[in-house]
Amino acid sequence: MNPVAASRLTVVDEDDLSPASIVDAVTSIARRELAPLAADIDSGEIYPADVLRRLGDAGAWGSHLTRNGAADLRCAIQSMAAVGEVCGATAFMAWCQDTLAWYVTNSSNPALVARFEDAVSSGKILGGTGLSNPMKTFFGIEKLKLKGRRVDGGYVVRGALPWVSNLGEDHFFGTIFEIENKPGEIVMFLADCSDPAITLQPCKPFLAMDGTGTYGVQFRDVFVPNDLILAETAAPFVKKIRAGFILLQAGMALGLIKDCIAIMDEVAAPLGHVNRYLPQQPADFRELYSELESETMELASDPFNASDDYWRRVVALRLKCGDASVAAANAAMLHCGARGYLRSHRVQRRLREAYFVAIVTPATKQLRKMLDDM
Template identity: 80%
Template sequence: MSPVAVSRLPVDEVADPSPASVVEAVASIARKDLAPLAADIDEGTVYPAELLRYLGGAGAWGTHRPKDGAADLCCAIQSISALGEVCGATAFMAWCQNTLAWYVTNSGNPALVARLADGVSSGKILGGTGLSNPMKTFYGIEKLKLKGRKVDGGYVVRGALPWVSNLGPDHLFGTIFEIEDQPGEIVMFLADCSDPAVTLTPCKPFLAMDGTGTYGVQFRDAFVSDDLILAAPAGPFVKKIRAGFILLQAGMATGLIRDCIAIMNEVAAPLGHVNRFLPQQPVNFQELLTELELETMQLARDPYNADDSYWRRVVALRLRAGDASVAAAHAAMLHCGARGYLKSHRAQRRLREAYFVAIVTPATKQLRKMLAEA
């Protein structure tokens, strides 16, 4: 997998940084510049670093920065959705980048915010999130894989994470370790992939989305300075950012579903006479998509809501979005028939991407566990 250069994109033309203009710019980039790369990203021959940076220049990673104690995720989710309509892998990387920005801009560490917030939000600094293992730990599914001990000026961290995405040799990502001599005490920090004590190991090939910069990450007594600590203790910080972490994933689902509807409509003329006997039709998924987007936008305007009822709505929405993604992609394949079974047809890619939406943390089974225990 290698980075790819792209032609100069119209990011400097975004004079009005309103949410609508950002989404419009992202959608234009998706259609003109991302679409030709989608198959290569899926196959893992391309990691679109320059495209991600250009998207940052268009405002894609900065619209959800907190202001006066409030934040709105609507534009960020709509931008991810616009990318997901073209390429599920890039929508996932957009979620990673937006989540990194969410961590940094919400941190109570003023030195970290001052040094990194602008760079991450503009795309000059790329990276992702390593909260898959911690998120499972919080619900009794796994144990924390990283341990740290306090030293002068920071911590020393050791351990390994099996999968972290949107990474490269100069990238950052947020994750959590447990203090060695204080069981249950956790610290959230930014890991610097350029640190010689942090090793990136390529993963075995995936079913789809191999161009997402996904690596196993090993920490060999890596020093993490206090300037890279997002929160210590991390518990209250995780509760603050958890709804945003999950809600931003909704963009991956809605974009994919929208394209699956388009795929079904594209084959209506030649195959409609027999496709009408299939139980799920484009109109059914359009109604479902409208409901999902309405609920998502309502929740996305209030990501710091601490009510238990709000949190249950967030988790339930994420579960529904994953189920809907798989159902829509499955229906698109059936509507296409044999032509969708060709490697050259995007219907089979959308099906493989849909399963990722359903299994990426928090996966369908974890979401059901979370709702059962809430």
């Protein structure tokens, strides 16, 4: 039997799967089903909804759910890295889906958890995170773009978010609004993209990763019922989930760096005689990868650690991941030389994807500001 088909038949409940079996199943799906689509996802020809649901079948979106007040992000990050070895765009969508599940599983709203936790973690419901603007707001970079007012049974929300990813007409995403006339009072909720008062506007073409379901989102007096409220008082909720939000992004970086090392190894035989003069070699990145992976796995085992030292380590690691992604992809391009300058060679895609790792919220400059503020 095809191993991918077998993995689908054996998946019943994420709790019955070991982390290793989940990562193995995700790796198989990524290499067999996702790899042939990577170029078309990058160019925007395909949004891989079916593959995302297949990854949900394999347990990719459920391993990091909170159980008995604890959570472990290691398997989720390893699974995302396996996807990222093949396609950075899909690794980003994996982060979006994982983050949506992270919000839901940590909500104190029992009706919301009952409705969404299993559906999101299985991939039956797909979606993402609209926290780019709020995360910038929390560190003095932007102002909140969504405003809401209390009404019977919920809130009415208006405003617009410029970029939210892993969306479609039947998707959901988590985001935050500020209560009108109450500066600083914020509420986190799930937005339902099927709501007629929500408009998804296609974005202008990006440098890379156009098949990520990224849209501008307009809220025109959207009614948000109480059962879609993630956190009535969002500030402490954000503090609880912020480390997980950032740590999960390490999966994008680890997968990309690993493939960049593989690319350098692939050209060693024909070009090694001249590539040895380049200042950065595969061995350098293998050592760096090992350090990043070790630090990531240590931090990911304790995402609710509330100490200031832990939070600083999370932010510093995320900065290292972005810097290392760009460095590894740049080195891979130089090792490939002219052959890497062809559109048909994946190294140019990896270079474009690497810049995304460095600029997605929290971007390199925001991370440096955060560390400086600490």
